[in-house]
Amino acid sequence: MSEVAVAEKVKEPKEPLFSKKNRALISNPLDDDNPITVQVLGICSALAITVQLKQAVVMSVSVLFVLAAGNVIVSLMRNLIPNRIRIIVQLVIVAALVILVDQVLKAYVYDVSKALSVFVGLIITNCIIMGRLEAFALANKPWPAFLDGIGNAFAYGGILVIVSFFRELFGSGKIWGFPVLGEKLGALLSDGTLATKATGLYAMGYVDNGLMILPPMALITVGALIWVQRARNPKLIEA
Amino acid sequence: MAVDVNSNKYTFIFAAVMVIVVATVLAVASEFLKPMQKENVANEKCQNILSSIGIEAEAADAAAAYKENLVKAVVLDANGQVVSEPKFGAFNIDILKDYKAGLSAIYKANSDDMEAMTTALLAFGDGGVNYPMFVLSKGGKDVYVVPMVGTGLWGPVWGYVTVAGDGKTVVGAVFDHKSETPGLGAEINQASFQKPFEGKTIFDESGEFTGIKVMKGGAKGSNHAVDAISGGTITSNGVTEMIVRTLKIYEPYFRELQAETETTEVVELSLDSTALALNFEQIVDGIEPSAE
Numbered sequence: 001m002s003e004v005a006v007a008e009k010v011k012e013p014k015e016p017l018f019s020k021k022n023r024a025l026i027s028n029p030l031d032d033d034n035p036i037t038v039q040v041l042g043i044c045s046a047l048a049i050t051v052q053l054k055q056a057v058v059m060s061v062s063v064l065f066v067l068a069a070g071n072v073i074v075s076l077m078r079n080l081i082p083n084r085i086r087i088i089v090q091l092v093i094v095a096a097l098v099i100l101v102d103q104v105l106k107a108y109v110y111d112v113s114k115a116l117s118v119f120v121g122l123i124i125t126n127c128i129i130m131g132r133l134e135a136f137a138l139a140n141k142p143w144p145a146f147l148d149g150i151g152n153a154f155a156y157g158g159i160l161v162i163v164s165f166f167r168e169l170f171g172s173g174k175i176w177g178f179p180v181l182g183e184k185l186g187a188l189l190s191d192g193t194l195a196t197k198a199t200g201l202y203a204m205g206y207v208d209n210g211l212m213i214l215p216p217m218a219l220i221t222v223g224a225l226i227w228v229q230r231a232r233n234p235k236l237i238e239a
Numbered sequence: 240m241a242v243d244v245n246s247n248k249y250t251f252i253f254a255a256v257m258v259i260v261v262a263t264v265l266a267v268a269s270e271f272l273k274p275m276q277k278e279n280v281a282n283e284k285c286q287n288i289l290s291s292i293g294i295e296a297e298a299a300d301a302a303a304a305y306k307e308n309l310v311k312a313v314v315l316d317a318n319g320q321v322v323s324e325p326k327f328g329a330f331n332i333d334i335l336k337d338y339k340a341g342l343s344a345i346y347k348a349n350s351d352d353m354e355a356m357t358t359a360l361l362a363f364g365d366g367g368v369n370y371p372m373f374v375l376s377k378g379g380k381d382v383y384v385v386p387m388v389g390t391g392l393w394g395p396v397w398g399y400v401t402v403a404g405d406g407k408t409v410v411g412a413v414f415d416h417k418s419e420t421p422g423l424g425a426e427i428n429q430a431s432f433q434k435p436f437e438g439k440t441i442f443d444e445s446g447e448f449t450g451i452k453v454m455k456g457g458a459k460g461s462n463h464a465v466d467a468i469s470g471g472t473i474t475s476n477g478v479t480e481m482i483v484r485t486l487k488i489y490e491p492y493f494r495e496l497q498a499e500t501e502t503t504e505v506v507e508l509s510l511d512s513t514a515l516a517l518n519f520e521q522i523v524d525g526i527e528p529s530a531e
Contacts, residue, residue, distance in 0.1 A: 100264075
């Protein structure tokens, strides 16, 4: 902390922790400056792990941790990091944090870690994280950097949760793994045929939309979100 | 603060210190979390083995339930013969690791030459490949759980197929995968795919080994096939290849089991001891491995 204090001798009136400017750091990414729907970053993971709500939430929490911690660490070290190797330094910090997250998930929530498989490792390549480190943390104090990290991670997570909610609901008729639209039960008869019995909506002939499970529908869902957002936020409409 | 942050010397020192610090942190974290991770992996294995004999256990008490039901764990070599003093315990053999470490290449290269494959498998690694098998008790009867691993569309698939004490009837099967397509190939870990395996036989009426095939277009009442998942052709083919290839290795063991049950049946039915002895010898001759 001390080196930060020394370097930041620029006279500034002390800001309250949640000044208007700091609050904007959290609220901006949620709407006007959303990393997914406005900046169109981090799309790859938004497509890959939004099949189920639970996966999306765990992914969001992991990204939240990596982004907030990465932002704070880079911000603390911003006057120490040699300019020529700054990207590599950021990459090492993010990679180390991601490996930590991966190890902790494997130890404590093994089934989720299995479901996320390679995507946790791929947090490293999430453009949002490198983008925030490079664009914000490297030039700001730890506290705003932390808020910026939280804000962007929530914005990212919010989109993930919305997309995965619709994909899980229409793709497999479940929310958080619970069947909400009724159940399809299968039983094997003695002659080897499979008998099925359906309850709820399925009994009325409703069929899950298999396309929702596949990545293209994630893209279309994100597209629909962008459309909704632009329709109600005039600031985003390009002239 | 007279240090020039952008000098070469500083850059090198910074990079070196950073690498050492990061490495230390990660090493400590990994060592600290390793016991829990190992336990999770072992619990999952117990769960899968139990599931293949029809017992659903929670991760927390899977290990205890596995111990309770375990009769014995044996290790076979590539000839299907029991290894009397295996290097590793059957439970600790990581077949996925072996598969990735070169077994998949051996299987692929020798898929139509069983003898060459056996030779290669016996020479693999340090003292040949070890094939684990778990004998569990289900409803008072011994059942034989065979772990297997193969290749799907995007990554490895694996599973456990359980064979009854008669050496040919399948009691249950579980499969899982690393990254098959959700909704298509990924369905192999669903009960709707696994359930039909129950009651199928891996030998036909004339005693020839058939394995169980995952058939596109439906099993059509065959005793040695189950329905494939539509849209998951490559995964289905991978599962078929895995089942047939793996069970083929265990074939001699299952033949011995068949011989045992058949002879006991013959004893019960007929008192003609010479015919029995002849019959038994024929069977034993039939299963003797031809080459060492």
